[in-house]
Amino acid sequence: MAKRADAERNRDRILSVARSAFAETGGQLSMAEVARRADVGMATLYRNFPGRRELIEALYTDEVDGICAAAEATPAGAPAQTLDRWLREFAAFIASKRPLSSELLADATQTGTGAFLSGGRLRVLAAGRPLLTAAQDAGQVRADLTLEQVLDMVSAVAAIRGEPGYVRPMLDTVLAGLRG
Amino acid sequence: MAKRADAERNRDRILSVARSAFAETGGQLSMAEVARRADVGMATLYRNFPGRRELIEALYTDEVDGICAAAEATPAGAPAQTLDRWLREFAAFIASKRPLSSELLADATQTGTGAFLSGGRLRVLAAGRPLLTAAQDAGQVRADLTLEQVLDMVSAVAAIRGEPGYVRPMLDTVLAGLRG
Numbered sequence: 001m002a003k004r005a006d007a008e009r010n011r012d013r014i015l016s017v018a019r020s021a022f023a024e025t026g027g028q029l030s031m032a033e034v035a036r037r038a039d040v041g042m043a044t045l046y047r048n049f050p051g052r053r054e055l056i057e058a059l060y061t062d063e064v065d066g067i068c069a070a071a072e073a074t075p076a077g078a079p080a081q082t083l084d085r086w087l088r089e090f091a092a093f094i095a096s097k098r099p100l101s102s103e104l105l106a107d108a109t110q111t112g113t114g115a116f117l118s119g120g121r122l123r124v125l126a127a128g129r130p131l132l133t134a135a136q137d138a139g140q141v142r143a144d145l146t147l148e149q150v151l152d153m154v155s156a157v158a159a160i161r162g163e164p165g166y167v168r169p170m171l172d173t174v175l176a177g178l179r180g
Numbered sequence: 181m182a183k184r185a186d187a188e189r190n191r192d193r194i195l196s197v198a199r200s201a202f203a204e205t206g207g208q209l210s211m212a213e214v215a216r217r218a219d220v221g222m223a224t225l226y227r228n229f230p231g232r233r234e235l236i237e238a239l240y241t242d243e244v245d246g247i248c249a250a251a252e253a254t255p256a257g258a259p260a261q262t263l264d265r266w267l268r269e270f271a272a273f274i275a276s277k278r279p280l281s282s283e284l285l286a287d288a289t290q291t292g293t294g295a296f297l298s299g300g301r302l303r304v305l306a307a308g309r310p311l312l313t314a315a316q317d318a319g320q321v322r323a324d325l326t327l328e329q330v331l332d333m334v335s336a337v338a339a340i341r342g343e344p345g346y347v348r349p350m351l352d353t354v355l356a357g358l359r360g
Contacts (some may be wrong), residue, residue, distance in 0.1 A: 036350065047261065085224075142356075148351060150352055152342075152350065153337055156336040157333055157336055159336070160333070160336050169322075169324045169325050169329060170333040172357075173333065174354055175357070176360065177357025178353055
């Protein structure tokens with residue numbers, strides 16, 4: 001039991017270290033560097049993640065889980081505010097996972113990568129759809145956009161290169177535009 | 181005199197044919213195909229444009245000229261409407277020149293390409309700045325965005341893949357957001 005808890009802690013620490021290291025380095029990190037930063041041996045690292053690709057996929061899945069959980073959290077406030085808050089979390093996810101998804105895409109010839117990424121997209125769409133529907137049904141958000149369009153638009157703006165202070169007012173503009 | 185007019189007509193026809201052909205083929209067009217479609221000999225084509233690169237640069241310059249001229253046309257209506265109309269032209273320019281600029285960027289190691297492209301950007305910024313300033317001074321457009329941010333945002337949305345009917349409501353949303 002203590003052993004299983006240890007193993008889970010190791011896995012969590014590896015993922016957490018890898019996430020910030022990937023963000024810092026723009027995806028240039030080696031497995032050896034992940035092991036060093038997480039303070040685990042290479043054997044432990046490879047027991048959890050047989051390769052760099054599996055580690056990156058786990059990071060991606062983790063972030064998709066997070067954005068889906070945020071959509072399912074109990075909403076507080078008007079439907080448009082709930083949607084607004086979730087789209088800001090989604091934008092942060094897009095900005096942070098850029099090195100991850102570009103690495104996965106660069107490897108897209110490998111079997112299953114396309115399906116893997118589009119599986120993440122489908123889960124995010126399913127999680128967010130009730131939020132957009134509620135806001136549109138309440139007449140608080142323009143009705144001529146599908147969730148695919150909303151997410152494509154927020155993604156495009158969130159992925160603009162620049163400091164958070166440069167990108168933030170653009171995201172504010174898009175979200176203000178959603179309200180009509 | 182007739183000769184010079186002929187030469188100009190040839191150059192214009194080559195550019196016009198090349199523009200639509202590049203848009204159709206996503207930039208896959210050969211010089212031979214341009215000559216064939218423009219109904220000119222290869223000698224005439226190469227006299228006007230020593231190579232494919234020069235032809236693409238001429239197309240790009242032509243479109244930058246167009247977007248600058250649109251900004252300088254006598255405004256009719258409120259400053260926010262003038263800005264809105266110009267940003268829609270800019271968005272169409274971004275959507276149409278995608279194959280051109282990606283080809284130029286792919287070739288960006290060649291001397292001067294970066295300077296060439298950023299020269300176009302500087303001209304567009306200079307042409308559009310009075311429009312944004314007028315709309316902001318009139319209190320018709322949100323004041324927390326620079327023209328660089330406005331153009332980055334419009335470019336990001338205009339470059340989203342999809343039919344015009346898919347992208348259009350996203351552009352409408354961004355432009356509505358600009359108005360506050």
